[in-house]
Amino acid sequence: MPSAIVTGATGILGREIVFELGRHPQQWPTVHALSRSRKEDYPSNVVHSHIDLTSSADDMANDLQNVRGEYIFFAAYLQQDTEQGNWDVNGAMLDNFLQALAKTGAIKNVKRIILVTGCKQYGVHLGATKVPMTEDDKWLTGDDRPPNFYYNQQNILHRFCKEHDIEWTVTYPNDVIGYAEGNFMNLSTAVGLYAAISKELGQELVFPGSPEFYVRFDSFTDSKLHAQFCAWAAMEPRAANQAFNVVNGDAESWQHMWPKVASYFGMKVKPDQFETAWSSKVAGYLGMDAGGVQNLQDRPPIADFANSMGLKGHPVTHQSRVEQVIDLVKWSQRSDVKKGWKTLAEREGLKKDALEKATWTFLGFVLGRNYEVVVSMSKARKAGWTGYIDTWEALEGVFEELAEAKILPKRDS
Template structure:
C-alpha cells in the first residue's frame, strides 16, 4: 500500500525540510509519495522535484479547499500540518488557524466514496504553548510563562491560544485518526516564505551591516545575552514528525522538539560575526537603539544588495521579522524545553546548534537568498 503524505505549508521552513526527509529512501516508512500544498505557486528557488504533486489553494476558503483536495482526498494517509497564520489578536489567530485545519480535515475525512485513508495528523506548534500569546499587544505584561525547562505535561495557561485549538481539533478525530503534536522552539531553516524566519532575519541584518559598514549590534537585552536559549533545526523537526507518524506508542502524544543543546546569545553573536565577516560588538546596555525603526529605512539598501549579487528577488519586509525577533531577544527568562519525554518514547535525534547555523547560512547562500 502506498503511503502518501500531504504537507500543508510545503514552501515554509518546516515544509521544505519535511519534503526532503520524506523523499530520503532511508526515512522510516519509505517509500513515501509526497504531495505539497501552499497558498501560492512554487517560487523559483523551490525544488519541485521534492514533491510528486504541488497543489495551490487557500485553506481559509472551504470552497477552494474542497475543490483542490477532493481530487486527492482518497489517497492521503498522513497529513503534516506546518502552516501559520498570525495576526495581532489571538482570537483572530484561533479563528484563522483552526478554520484552515478544519477545512482540510473535513475534505480528507469525508471523501465522496467514504473510503478515507487518512490515518495520522502530525501537528507543528511551538513553545508559545507554555508562554501564552506573546505577540498579542492586548495581553502585554499579563503573561507569566511556566518555569523552565518547559515540559509537555504542564497544564494549559488561562489565555487564548490557537495552538490549544489546533490540538483539540486534531484530537476530535480520535480514535479513527491518530495525531501527534510537535512543540518547536525558534525554528532554524531556509525559506524566504516563513513568517518567523529568525536566522534569515539575522542574516539580512548582518549583511546590511557589512554592506554599509555599520556595527553589528545586538538588539536584545542583557538577560538573553547572558542566559540559555534553545532552537529547533527544521531537519530535526521533520525527523521527529515522521518518527511519530510511524511509531505506535508515539500516537496521540505531544512532544517538545529542540536541538537538545543550549547556547547563550553572546556566543551565537560571535559565530554570526565570523560567518558574515563583521566585527563582533560586545553588548553594551548604554547603547540603546531600535532595530525595528532602523530596518524600516533599509528596504532600498536590501534592493541594492539583491541586485548587486544577483539574488532571488525578495523584499526586506517580506523575509524578515524584526518585531518578533526583538521581542524574543528581550525575554526575561531562559527559553529552554525538556527533551526527556521524547527520549523516553524512543526519539533520540539531536543537532549541534552552532554547526546547524553554519549549515543553514550556507543553504541560504546556495539558494541565492543571501549573498
C-alpha cells in the same frame, strides 16, 4: 508502503517535511504537497496540489478529490493581528481541512495525523515560563489569559481522531532555524541580513536585543531535524496520541552564538555593545533612543505555577518584557540601512526585496525577551528519538542556503 499529505508545504517547517519524505521514495512513494502555489521543484515522488486552507470544507473537498494518504502532516499557519484571530482562523483551517477529507472519503485511509504547533503552547509569547518546559505542563486557560490557538487546534484534532478512530501526534518546536521565503517567523534570514548590512555600513556587530537574554539560555529547532522527527513520529508506535517538544538538544545562548555570527560575516562583536544601554538589573535600560521596552502580560506563565513551586513573590513571577537596544523595524527603515542594502545587493547580485520581506518584528521579539527559554526533550528521548543537531551548525547551514538563493552574501573568505 505509506503515502503522505503535507499542508503548509511552502512554510519553514512544512517545506522540510515535504523534502524529508521526498528523499525517501522507497519508503514514501507518494507525497502530496498542498499549498496555494508551488514555489520550487520537488523530488519525483512529490505531487503538488493547490489548496486554499481558508476556504470552506466543500471547496477544499473539490481540490482534494484525488488526494489520498495514510499519514497527514498539518504544518499550515496563518498569522493574524490578534490572538482571537489566530484562534478563529487557524482553528477553522484545520477543522475544515479534516472535514474535507471526510467528505472525499480519504479519511478512511488515514492512520495518523501529525499536527505541527509550537512553544506558544507554554506561553513563551506572554513572558517567563516554567523551565524546563515539559509536555505535562498545564495549559494556560485562566480568565486573564488570551486565547491560545494551539489549544483550539489540539482540541479539534482530538475530537476528530476520536470520532474517526485515528491516531495523532503533536509537535512543539521553538525558535525555528530554517529556510523559507516570505515566512512570518523566519529567524535566520533577518539575523543574516542584519549582520550583512551592518558590515556593509562599516560597523561592528551589535546584539540588538536584551542584554539579559544575551547571557541566558534559549532552545532552538532546526527545521530539517523537526522534519526527521515528524517522519519518525508518524511510524513510531510510542508516538501515538502524544505531544512532544522538538528542539535541537543542545544548551545554547546568544553570548556563545553571536561571536560566531560575526565571524561568519567577517566581523567582530562590538566589545561594549551594551555599555550605554544597560546600567544594572535595578536601573534597567538607559538612553535607549533607538530601541525601547515593551511590557508583556501582567502575569507571566510561570505565575500559574508559583504556589506549587514555592515561587510566590519571586521576581521571576513579575511582569516580563521585551527589550531592544536597537528597534529592528525602525532600523530596517533607516535611509543608511536601505542605501547599504541596495549597494550590497547590487554588488553581490542579491534579491533586492529581501530587506523589506524580512521578519523584523519577529526577530526583535525573539532577541528581546528578558527571560530564558528552556525546553525539555526527555519525553521524546524516552520514546526512542535520538535526533540531535548543534544549533550553530544549523544556523550556519541555513546561512549557506540563503547565500545560494541570493538572499544573503556568501561567507566572507
